[in-house]
Amino acid sequence: MLGSRVSDSYLGLFGLRGALPDIVLALSEVNCLSEEPRKTERAPAPVRRSDIPPDTILIGKKPIMAYATAVMMHYNTGAKKLTLKARGRAISTAVDVAEVVNNRFFQGGLSKHVNLGTEIVGEGQDARNVSTIEIILERLK
Numbered sequence: 726m727l728g729s730r731v732s733d734s735y736l737g738l739f740g741l742r743g744a745l746p747d748i749v750l751a752l753s754e755v756n757c758l759s760e761e762p763r764k765t766e767r768a769p770a771p772v773r774r775s776d777i778p779p780d781t782i783l784i785g786k787k788p789i790m791a792y793a794t795a796v797m798m799h800y801n802t803g804a805k806k807l808t809l810k811a812r813g814r815a816i817s818t819a820v821d822v823a824e825v826v827n828n829r830f831f832q833g834g835l836s837k838h839v840n841l842g843t844e845i846v847g848e849g850q851d852a853r854n855v856s857t858i859e860i861i862l863e864r865l866k
Contacts, residue, residue, distance in 0.1 A: 780807055781809075782796065783810050783811070784810065784818050784819040785811075785818075789821045792809075792818070793822050793825050796809075800864060806861065806864070807861075808860070808862075809822060809859070809860040810857070811857070812857040812858070819860055820858070823860045827862070831864070834866050836864075837860060837861070837862055838860070838863075840861075841858055843857065
């Protein structure tokens with residue numbers, strides 16, 4: 726009898742002991758056992774952009790000191806040149822990173838070159854202009 730597989734205390738709690746037909750119990754067990762856990766669909770992982778040079782740091786939403794640390798780690802490898810790139814709202818963060826690194830860590834020992842530009846983002850009616858900045862930091866010493 727399939728009813729014996731369902732916990733007697735569970736059935737007794739609702740006063741159902743012996744009251745459910747075997748077909749109902751069989752269907753509930755089939756549904757519980759055959760149903761696999763549902764997997765939530767994830768967006769595919771972003772493709773690693775291989776066209777970004779190794780001496781370039783893309784600035785985004787992280788805190789300023791996270792990027793400043795990345796810049797210092799890059800210069801500790803012996804590099805003489807580094808490029809910070811940002812667009813949109815991240816432009817102010819890129820400028821802050823360049824200033825913090827230059828003033829706090831190198832005491833003015835970095836040369837800065839700035840390039841400004843505009844990219845068209847989106848297609849058709851969704852196309853809009855987004856400002857970009859590229860800050861090239863060169864170590865003088």
